[in-house]
Amino acid sequence: MDGFRATATNEALAPEQVRGFLTENPGFLRDDDGLLAELGLRLDAANVVDFGPAALARVHAAHREESTARRYLEATARANFSAQAQTHGAVIDLLEARNHADLARRVDELAQLRFGLAAGVVALEGPGRTPAGWRMLVEGQVDMILGGGQKLASMGFAPTALGLFGERAPQVRSMAMVRMAIWEPARQGLLAFGSADEHAFTEDMGAELVAFLARVVERTAERWPVLN
Template identity: 80%
Template sequence: MDGGAKAKDHALRSDDVRAFLADNPQFLKDDPALLAELGLRPDAANVLDFGPAALARVHEAHKREAGARKRLEATARANFAAQAQTHGAVVDLLDARNHADLARRVDELAQLRFGLAAGVVALSGPDRTPAGWRMLVEGQIDMIIGHQRVALMGFQPTALGLFGERAESVRSMAMVRMAIWEPSREGLLAFGSADENGFTEDMGAELVAFLARVVERTAERWPVL
């Protein structure tokens, strides 16, 4: 019991320390070693002044805060730009006249709006595939992005075939499953980047998934002929 009481008595709170220093102003002034450790020094006017160590700490803290703020601002600007480009891409996709035109627009917006290597629309199944779309066999989408996975960001060797003659330039991909028509056929919207850091596993797939939903709804305007 005595040991516990002593430990409790020695657990000082910040308010206790503040009150003690206010009641004993000479405590710090009479301890030069403690002042030096805190980066403080008494000046000629009997006032505590920040020493070089304290100023250095304040400067470093300011630099860290400024750096963090700049990174947040850069991220916010990048997100805003990506959203603006995505909204413009939606308008382009909705203007498609048929399936072939839709596939062409996906590829064009990938290159012109987003600076990517390619954009591809693929469809799985034994039935007919629209002109301009990549044909995949049953189960191939699972082989490309994994069973039960809706989206994949990063590099996937099994997806290189989607990009045809431009496959050699693709270093990372963003891919999202689609379900089109009724009864539904499984499809895939894929974008390829020449930058290995263009799409990484830690990136969110929300904007790509949004574009996939637009492609689904636009493609359903026309039957597969």
């Protein structure tokens, strides 16, 4: 036993060597109360090594972490399913629009009623007239709001976008915005949603559902003639 301790102290042992030694010397572990305590093990009445409090605590902690991760994944899945269901319902609402003004009104209403947001906005660059209910932008303003470089979407807080939300701008703490191109030749536009929650839209979020709604708004708006 002393020889084993000296060897273990002076050089690293392969797992197979440790296993072989314990197989040939079963009493080494069973009779060493101090080593059993360090390993979090104990002997039961049948002289069988059993898990002690430390080992059980580790197992419990691992189980708790696994349960927490599982609950997070389940909650995320439920949230994604709910968002998709609400988005599909929103599409039906948008397709029932009767004109450009009604389309803009429906965007704002679904933002508040379906998604619990502060506002929903449809904006359009000039030149040319801007439909009633839509926000008017100067040429190049979509690039400026989204951060330039023909960027397609922006998630998070953008100070340059606060003007889109008019009198409700002071409530907005985060935005989801997607570029649109409407009619032919295309006029640049923007679908924007604002939330009073700074964590509702963050930079690490995907913009797929908002982009899907933007495509619906584009196609719906093209039902009616472009205004010049």
